[in-house]
Amino acid sequence: MARIGTGADISEANLARLAAEVGKSGIRWLDRLRESALDRFETVGLPSPAEEEWRHTSVAPIAATPFARASASGGAVSMAELSALPLAELGCPRIVLVNGRHDPALSEVSGLPSGIRVESLAAVLRSRPDEIEPHLGGRASIEDRAFTALNTASFEDGAVITVAPDAVIETPVHVLHLTAVAGVAVVSHPRTLVVVGDNAQASLIECYLGHGDGAYLHNSVTEVTLGRNACLDHVHVQADGAKAFHVGAIQTHQARDSRWAHHNISLGAKLARHDVGSLLNGEGAEATLNGLYVAVGDQHVDNHTVLVHAKPHCPSHELYKGILSGRAKAVFNGRIVVRPDAQKTDARQSNKNILLTDDALVHTRPQLEIYADDVKCTHGATIGRLQEEALFYLRARGIGLAEARSILIHGFVGEIFDRVAFDPLRERLAGEALTIMARELGHGEER
Amino acid sequence: MLEIRDLCASAEGKPILKGIDLSIDKGEVHAIMGPNGSGKSTLAGVLAGRETFEVTGGRVIYQGTDLLELSPEDRARAGLFLAFQYPVEIPGVSNLYFLKAAVNAVRKHRGEDELDAMDFMELVRKKTGVVKIDESLLHRSVNEGFSGGEKKRNEIFQMALLEPALAVLDETDSGLDIDALKIVADGVNTLRSPERSVLVVTHYQRLLNYIIPDFVHVLVGGRIVRSGGRELALELEEKGYGWLEAEVGATNG
Numbered sequence: 001m002a003r004i005g006t007g008a009d010i011s012e013a014n015l016a017r018l019a020a021e022v023g024k025s026g027i028r029w030l031d032r033l034r035e036s037a038l039d040r041f042e043t044v045g046l047p048s049p050a051e052e053e054w055r056h057t058s059v060a061p062i063a064a065t066p067f068a069r070a071s072a073s074g075g076a077v078s079m080a081e082l083s084a085l086p087l088a089e090l091g092c093p094r095i096v097l098v099n100g101r102h103d104p105a106l107s108e109v110s111g112l113p114s115g116i117r118v119e120s121l122a123a124v125l126r127s128r129p130d131e132i133e134p135h136l137g138g139r140a141s142i143e144d145r146a147f148t149a150l151n152t153a154s155f156e157d158g159a160v161i162t163v164a165p166d167a168v169i170e171t172p173v174h175v176l177h178l179t180a181v182a183g184v185a186v187v188s189h190p191r192t193l194v195v196v197g198d199n200a201q202a203s204l205i206e207c208y209l210g211h212g213d214g215a216y217l218h219n220s221v222t223e224v225t226l227g228r229n230a231c232l233d234h235v236h237v238q239a240d241g242a243k244a245f246h247v248g249a250i251q252t253h254q255a256r257d258s259r260w261a262h263h264n265i266s267l268g269a270k271l272a273r274h275d276v277g278s279l280l281n282g283e284g285a286e287a288t289l290n291g292l293y294v295a296v297g298d299q300h301v302d303n304h305t306v307l308v309h310a311k312p313h314c315p316s317h318e319l320y321k322g323i324l325s326g327r328a329k330a331v332f333n334g335r336i337v338v339r340p341d342a343q344k345t346d347a348r349q350s351n352k353n354i355l356l357t358d359d360a361l362v363h364t365r366p367q368l369e370i371y372a373d374d375v376k377c378t379h380g381a382t383i384g385r386l387q388e389e390a391l392f393y394l395r396a397r398g399i400g401l402a403e404a405r406s407i408l409i410h411g412f413v414g415e416i417f418d419r420v421a422f423d424p425l426r427e428r429l430a431g432e433a434l435t436i437m438a439r440e441l442g443h444g445e446e447r
Numbered sequence: 448m449l450e451i452r453d454l455c456a457s458a459e460g461k462p463i464l465k466g467i468d469l470s471i472d473k474g475e476v477h478a479i480m481g482p483n484g485s486g487k488s489t490l491a492g493v494l495a496g497r498e499t500f501e502v503t504g505g506r507v508i509y510q511g512t513d514l515l516e517l518s519p520e521d522r523a524r525a526g527l528f529l530a531f532q533y534p535v536e537i538p539g540v541s542n543l544y545f546l547k548a549a550v551n552a553v554r555k556h557r558g559e560d561e562l563d564a565m566d567f568m569e570l571v572r573k574k575t576g577v578v579k580i581d582e583s584l585l586h587r588s589v590n591e592g593f594s595g596g597e598k599k600r601n602e603i604f605q606m607a608l609l610e611p612a613l614a615v616l617d618e619t620d621s622g623l624d625i626d627a628l629k630i631v632a633d634g635v636n637t638l639r640s641p642e643r644s645v646l647v648v649t650h651y652q653r654l655l656n657y658i659i660p661d662f663v664h665v666l667v668g669g670r671i672v673r674s675g676g677r678e679l680a681l682e683l684e685e686k687g688y689g690w691l692e693a694e695v696g697a698t699n700g
Contacts, residue, residue: 393535396495397549397605398523398556407548411539411588 037152070099100188115167121158139223158191165197181212210241240269256282291320295328324360454505465669481666495529524556526612596627632657
């Protein structure tokens, strides 16, 4: 595109050059896919605010950062440093990727039951590339998003979780993506593939964290394939550093009668954008999208969700909640497409926001595209403050103002956390969210 | 216990209380009656520290301190309790969690140890009998989806837990059927003691058949226009508020 000489142009060229450095894999389908992905990225470039999908989110800060490739992981983060991170130790099997590459020393997957495999993407590509050909790039298309194209051209490693048909895996698997920052701004492109076989059931916790205080970009893509009657509980936690950028796509294909419960918890980054989508591609498939975003200071968080109802009798339930403070900005765009075949669709969407300050801002938009005539689709959005009357009620019972606020915030976010089934994670997430808000409210009262 | 002197207050710039004088001693039960718009709920709100009302004059001395200087939470910690006319629904916050936070805030203020979950449950079980509150309501979100009667019972239950020195009941009887009314009144009567004072704000005399007041005051146009014993309530029941309003109108005119 003719945007010669702009900062974005330089940054695009830089990101494309880094992608080219990754080199050939020798796997024909993969090299061809990467080549088209790079072409695609070079053609479309970074998204501009002129694009409808990016109207309220400017990637100018990303374009202005001269990223370097995140260095190889070996020893970048020690076990002690990892354990000190709030969401690293959950007491379940864990695969750790540092700077987009598998770190076997930090991973612990030996306790996995039979029926589930948790491997590094690079290892699977070395040993059994054909197994993942249908899944890699099949859910998150390079045509749909520039950042997905960039990830596809650039990823060096990732995680592959495969659940065998009929396997019921009770223990959650923790996939931990960590970027270690050391001086220069780095970019990593972790790729995660999840394949759950027919009648199988599993639970996944995907976490994106930063180690260190500097700027970095997590450009992640997760592709999920659910077989017939498969069931996946999928918690997605993004808690990056204060100077970090995170652009993530989570794209799912659901076969008949499958159930996908996705919990998208976004606890901070300078700029975070999540594209969450599912194609309900078989009768009776059900998707539940829960979301919570907490943004403070001048943080920006953008959630774009797309649910495509392609077949009849598919229910979807979507509830996204946000708490904003300072000058934080949030975007919620919830798109629901009901294709002509998808009669008896039952889609419900709700987005609720609390603004703690005058300067916080939310753009919320439902986007319903309904091409079938016998469907139920409801949507609603609210933007409000902590209820004054409720604050007074609590204070009139002797509860101090700060605690009263905290109780009301707890009540607001609790609805989302209550849906996270894994106790240790739920408690830690609630703790993290409240710590962020307590810090923020503390600041507020000093002013 | 409570000394109100020439209290004036306004809401959104409009004067509502126009010089209230009222003294309540330890152990006494006072009733404030009056027609709609006379300022009854404003008085209750001002005492509890509701910020939508502006105190424009007068003083309120509670147990020797200037009540109006205190924040709502400090008033509650000092033993003042307001039973809300419209208890607030708080989704996502369990009733039990809320009650424990309230009890511990008050205990902390008194220099007592905070109760842990076990001790708190023991206290709850001891007090549930007072208002016959259904235990399932304790595990639900505060007042969310409660019936009118359940909400009011929850208020009295909170009062039983917090053991205030001065309880202000703001139209706690409004909208209750006779069974719910009796339960609420029984709850209040159980808590009557020589150490505890109660101010009952009501529109209807009916409640005073069950909570027998020592004194009755009639509030009209932001002033107490008549005070008397229990018989005054009966007189109002018989004659309505019209004759007092007419009398006040005549004096003012």
